[in-house]
Amino acid sequence: MQGVGFRPFIYDLAGRLGISGTVSNTTEGVFIKTGSLSYVELLDFIKNIREKSPDPSVIENISFKETGHRKYSGFIIENSTETENRFQLISPDIATCEKCIEDVFNSDDSRRYLYPFTNCTNCGPRFTIIKKMPYDRPYTTMDKFKMCSGCMTEYRDPSDRRFHAQPNACKKCGPELLLTDKTGNTVCSRDPIKRAAELLGEGGIIGIKSLGGFQIACDAASEKTVKKLRERKSRPAKPFAIMIGNIEWIRKHYRLSPEEASSLKSARAPIVLLRKNSSTYPLSCSVSFENKYEGIMLPYTPIHHILFKYMPGPLVMTSGNISEEPIASGNNDAKKRLKNICDYYLMHNREIYSRYDDSVIRIFMDKEMVLRRARGYAPYPIKINGHAGSRSVLATGAHEKNTFTILTRKYAISSQHIGDLDTYQSLEFFEDTLINYKSLFGLDEFDIVAHDMHPDYRSTKIARSSISSNMLFPVQHHMAHISSVIAENNLECPLLGFAWDGTGYGTDGKIWGSEIFEVSSNLDFIRIGHLIEKALPGSAATIKKPYRMAAVYLRQLWKRNNSNESLRDYIYNNMAY
Ligand SMILES: [Zn+2]
Numbered sequence: 001m002q003g004v005g006f007r008p009f010i011y012d013l014a015g016r017l018g019i020s021g022t023v024s025n026t027t028e029g030v031f032i033k034t035g036s037l038s039y040v041e042l043l044d045f046i047k048n049i050r051e052k053s054p055d056p057s058v059i060e061n062i063s064f065k066e067t068g069h070r071k072y073s074g075f076i077i078e079n080s081t082e083t084e085n086r087f088q089l090i091s092p093d094i095a096t097c098e099k100c101i102e103d104v105f106n107s108d109d110s111r112r113y114l115y116p117f118t119n120c121t122n123c124g125p126r127f128t129i130i131k132k133m134p135y136d137r138p139y140t141t142m143d144k145f146k147m148c149s150g151c152m153t154e155y156r157d158p159s160d161r162r163f164h165a166q167p168n169a170c171k172k173c174g175p176e177l178l179l180t181d182k183t184g185n186t187v188c189s190r191d192p193i194k195r196a197a198e199l200l201g202e203g204g205i206i207g208i209k210s211l212g213g214f215q216i217a218c219d220a221a222s223e224k225t226v227k228k229l230r231e232r233k234s235r236p237a238k239p240f241a242i243m244i245g246n247i248e249w250i251r252k253h254y255r256l257s258p259e260e261a262s263s264l265k266s267a268r269a270p271i272v273l274l275r276k277n278s279s280t281y282p283l284s285c286s287v288s289f290e291n292k293y294e295g296i297m298l299p300y301t302p303i304h305h306i307l308f309k310y311m312p313g314p315l316v317m318t319s320g321n322i323s324e325e326p327i328a329s330g331n332n333d334a335k336k337r338l339k340n341i342c343d344y345y346l347m348h349n350r351e352i353y354s355r356y357d358d359s360v361i362r363i364f365m366d367k368e369m370v371l372r373r374a375r376g377y378a379p380y381p382i383k384i385n386g387h388a389g390s391r392s393v394l395a396t397g398a399h400e401k402n403t404f405t406i407l408t409r410k411y412a413i414s415s416q417h418i419g420d421l422d423t424y425q426s427l428e429f430f431e432d433t434l435i436n437y438k439s440l441f442g443l444d445e446f447d448i449v450a451h452d453m454h455p456d457y458r459s460t461k462i463a464r465s466s467i468s469s470n471m472l473f474p475v476q477h478h479m480a481h482i483s484s485v486i487a488e489n490n491l492e493c494p495l496l497g498f499a500w501d502g503t504g505y506g507t508d509g510k511i512w513g514s515e516i517f518e519v520s521s522n523l524d525f526i527r528i529g530h531l532i533e534k535a536l537p538g539s540a541a542t543i544k545k546p547y548r549m550a551a552v553y554l555r556q557l558w559k560r561n562n563s564n565e566s567l568r569d570y571i572y573n574n575m576a577y
């Protein structure tokens with residue numbers, strides 16, 4: 001995978017172990033050629049690669065062979081041998097690394113002290129700024145910034161942490177921040193983050209342009225401000241996520257396991273659902289009301305780190321969107337769509353090419369369970385170890401909480417979270433993202449397009465309009481869930497699959513729910529259990545209003561008991577409240 005600092009890591013490691021040779025990155029993986037090594041030296045080298053490789057890189061396997069003796073003088077990083085339109089993996093965006101945080105708070109560093117776009121080969125924007133492959137500065141949204149001589153020296157020096165860091169920038173040459181009011185008039189350009197922190201402290205609501213789009217921030221401890229945000233965002237009840245710069249604060253107010261702490265601090269830096277410590281909970285009750293869990297994240301860009309230098313308290317940090325629409329990413333887009341929500345904008349002039357929400361995870365049985373897969377995760381693929389076939393497949397996903405997935409060369413590449421396909425904006429987001437993925441992964445057409453069986457899902461309509469009908473492959477909703485669990489976790493069949501996520505269109509044209517399948521070793525599905533069929537009062541409206549379903553069950557109970565009372569009296573007299 002490109003852009004994760006793997007070659008500089010190998011260069012550095014080889015130097016420390018006194019190994020000579022070369023390292024190159026190809027579409028097949030990373031190749032390291034070395035001079036003569038003893039078996040012990042070789043094993044030590046491999047052990048170090050496994051244990052010390054940079055956090056965002058993923059090692060699927062390491063193999064080695066002897067190719068005859070050759071002498072190398074020193075260790076050389078060879079240029080990548082990718083060609084355009086060839087398949088290669090792309091790195092997700094990576095949270096600011098420890099060393100870059102040190103640079104940002106080092107007052108002796110005249111080029112990077114409090115510079116909010118500091119990054120290196122181990123961290124910073126990736127997927128969100130890539131316009132096309134190969135991953136090279138002219139093909140990113142950093143192309144309009146010309147590196148100064150200091151940045152260029154770092155970029156060309158294999159021993160430097162910023163060697164080939166495509167978004168490399170400093171105060172002299174890189175992007176800039178600006179604080180504006182809601183109409184776009186400049187409020188502060190000299191110290192915009194400091195001023196933004198003051199305004200947040202005074203109850204302001206600020207749109208902050210982050211890695212993958214705008215976030216909306218406000219003081220999480222102020223009941224008045226959080227209520228104001230809820231009113232402006234027309235979001236009466238859904239919990240908000242919190243960002244805080246201090247993990248000790250999190251430890252004090254939430255139950256934090258070692259696994260949860262490690263996810264929070266990881267290079268992916270997701271929102272982690274944590275259980276509140278009710279006796280010490282210090283925030284506005286409007287942040288998440290009676291929910292036992294709250295979504296918490298740590299700062300993941302220098303903008304956030306600097307903000308928390310001036311603003312020690314926690315902030316509500318929610319997606320810059322209206323309701324279920326996609327997140328706003330352009331400066332003008334934000335000013336237009338968020339104008340009734342934000343008092344100010346903290347904006348910059350580095351363009352976001354791919355929109356990307358914050359990811360949400362929870363720890364389940366000591367492992368990450370991803371609830372919303374976007375920043376830090378997509379477009380990293382799932383490797384299919386079983387039989388994946390040779391044909392390329394596009395799966396257009398479901399209607400709500402949509403993502404699509406591309407299957408190619410044993411990799412299942414899921415898009416970032418796109419959202420509910422109810423609005424024009426989300427359909428546009430789906431289409432733009434699909435065009436982008438096809439271009440980045442070098443795919444022109446798909447051999448097969450798989451879609452949900454539901455005829456009214458927008459994702460079904462997109463599938464039907466994209467390919468001739470004999471290449472369409474309808475999949476039953478719950479079977480799709482079970483299949484994806486099998487693929488993602490490399491499960492052996494036969495097995496029993498339970499899909500209790502809600503309703504889905506069945507193979508018999510009825511709406512199914514709470515399905516249990518027996519899955520054979522050939523991946524044949526037999527439906528062996530489900531909820532008893534019931535009327536859905538108001539059809540699809542029941543999905544969003546589950547009390548309607550409760551009414552159906554109460555009525556059934558009343559009928560079964562042949563009660564002489566009216567339904568209303570029966571419920572009133574017999575139900576425990
Ligand atoms: Zn860094």
Ligand SMILES: [Zn+2]
Binds near residue numbers: 169
């Ligand atoms: Zn520079």
